[in-house]
Amino acid sequence: MIDDMTIRNMAVLSQAAYVRAVKNFSKHFGRSPDKLTFEHVREYQLCLVNRGLGAQAVNQIMCALRFFYKTTMGIKDAHDHIPLARRSDPLPAILSREEVSRFLQAAYNVKYRTAFAIIYAAGLRVSELISLTIHDIDNAHMVIHVRQGKGRKDRYVMLSDQLLDLLRAYWKIGRPPHWLFPGADPQRHMTARQLERVCRQTAEAAGLNKNVTVHTLRHCFATHLLEQGVDIRVIQDLLGHRHLNATSRYARVAINTIRQIQSPLELLKLPGAPPT
Numbered sequence: 001m002i003d004d005m006t007i008r009n010m011a012v013l014s015q016a017a018y019v020r021a022v023k024n025f026s027k028h029f030g031r032s033p034d035k036l037t038f039e040h041v042r043e044y045q046l047c048l049v050n051r052g053l054g055a056q057a058v059n060q061i062m063c064a065l066r067f068f069y070k071t072t073m074g075i076k077d078a079h080d081h082i083p084l085a086r087r088s089d090p091l092p093a094i095l096s097r098e099e100v101s102r103f104l105q106a107a108y109n110v111k112y113r114t115a116f117a118i119i120y121a122a123g124l125r126v127s128e129l130i131s132l133t134i135h136d137i138d139n140a141h142m143v144i145h146v147r148q149g150k151g152r153k154d155r156y157v158m159l160s161d162q163l164l165d166l167l168r169a170y171w172k173i174g175r176p177p178h179w180l181f182p183g184a185d186p187q188r189h190m191t192a193r194q195l196e197r198v199c200r201q202t203a204e205a206a207g208l209n210k211n212v213t214v215h216t217l218r219h220c221f222a223t224h225l226l227e228q229g230v231d232i233r234v235i236q237d238l239l240g241h242r243h244l245n246a247t248s249r250y251a252r253v254a255i256n257t258i259r260q261i262q263s264p265l266e267l268l269k270l271p272g273a274p275p276t
Contacts, residue, residue, distance in 0.1 A: 021064035034073060038081040041065055045085070055085040093210050094223050103217075106206035112198050114170040115181055115190075116217060118144070122157040123221035123239050125150065126196075126214045130189045132180040139164055149240045157238055222250040 025044055026033040041062075048058045062082050069078035095103065100120055107113035119129055128146050136145040142164070143156040176182050179189040195214055203212035210216075218239070225235050236247040 017060070018064045018067065021061045022068050025061075025065060033068065038069075038078075041069075041082050045082075049085065058085045093212065093216050093219065095208070095210065095212065095216065095220050097224060099206075099208060099210075100217070100220055102206040103202060103208060103212065106202050107198075108202070108205070110166070110170045110173055111181065112195075112202065114166045115195060116199070116202070116214070117163055117166050119214060119217040120221050121160050121163045123218050123225075123235075124157070125218060125240075126192045128240075129214075130179075130181055130192060130195065133178055134176060134180055136180070137167060146240070151240070151242060153240060155237065155240050219250070222247065226250050 022033050025036070025041075028044055028047070029036055029040055045058060045062060048061060053061075062084055066079045066082045069075045069082070075081075104113055104117055104120070107116055115129060118124060118132075119126070122144055124132075124144075124146060128149050131147065132144070136147065137159065138145060139159065142159045142161075144159050146155050146157060149155060177186060179186075181190040182188065183190045183194065192214070199212060199214045203210070222235055222239055225238075226232065232247055233244065235250070236244055239247060241247045
């Protein structure tokens with residue numbers, strides 16, 4: 001059988017992309033692909049990396065070659081000879097609480113300030129935010145109903161007093177009929193692209209030199225909760241993560257939590273400065 005990783009990567013490859021990957025592999029060496037060995041595959045993979053292709057692009061090509069050798073050439077253990085590139089896992093950009101405050105205050109109207117505040121206050125994805133309707137704000141129970149989030153799952157997130165005040169101020173001005181954040185056409189909700197554009201403008205107005213996206217506010221929500229001592233499994237549920245691994249990466253950027261950990265060096269009781 002083809003391994004699960006190959007299946008997942010092949011799922012995003014069209015038949016044309018598969019044929020193109022094998023054709024380019026053959027063209028690179030100037031030989032028919034059935035005459036090329038796994039050593040040629042490894043050399044080709046290194047060449048792709050040196051060209052600057054990312055891990056995802058390289059892995060899609062490698063999965064096409066795995067499929068070629070396993071299915072067309074009949075080599076059952078082809079995937080053992082064609083390793084996939086490891087994807088990088090960079091740390092997400094995180095704003096301090098002071099920077100989040102500056103960012104929210106720099107939003108040029110109450111509509112966008114409220115939209116950004118919801119993401120930071122409740123950890124929503126941008127797709128979940130723009131899909132909110134006025135009926136999803138439950139001030140009687142102080143929760144926000146997130147419908148059909150990632151994985152088509154509903155969940156509830158908290159509605160803070162301060163966020164409710166912002167929503168009330170926004171309601172008095174905008175009075176949206178259905179979508180909480182309608183677009184230029186009131187029958188449609190605001191687009192993610194529109195919100196990202198305003199986010200960049202707001203970050204610039206706030207004097208933030210970091211690469212701030214709307215998703216950055218969701219990262220900040222998770223990281224700041226972790227620094228407050230909230231259980232990581234609770235944060236997982238609030239974020240709508242299926243796997244705890246997706247949530248635990250925020251522990252790597254919880255600066256305040258890291259600062260509070262005592263280094264083992266402190267327990268050694270070393271004497272004064274070493275001799276020069």
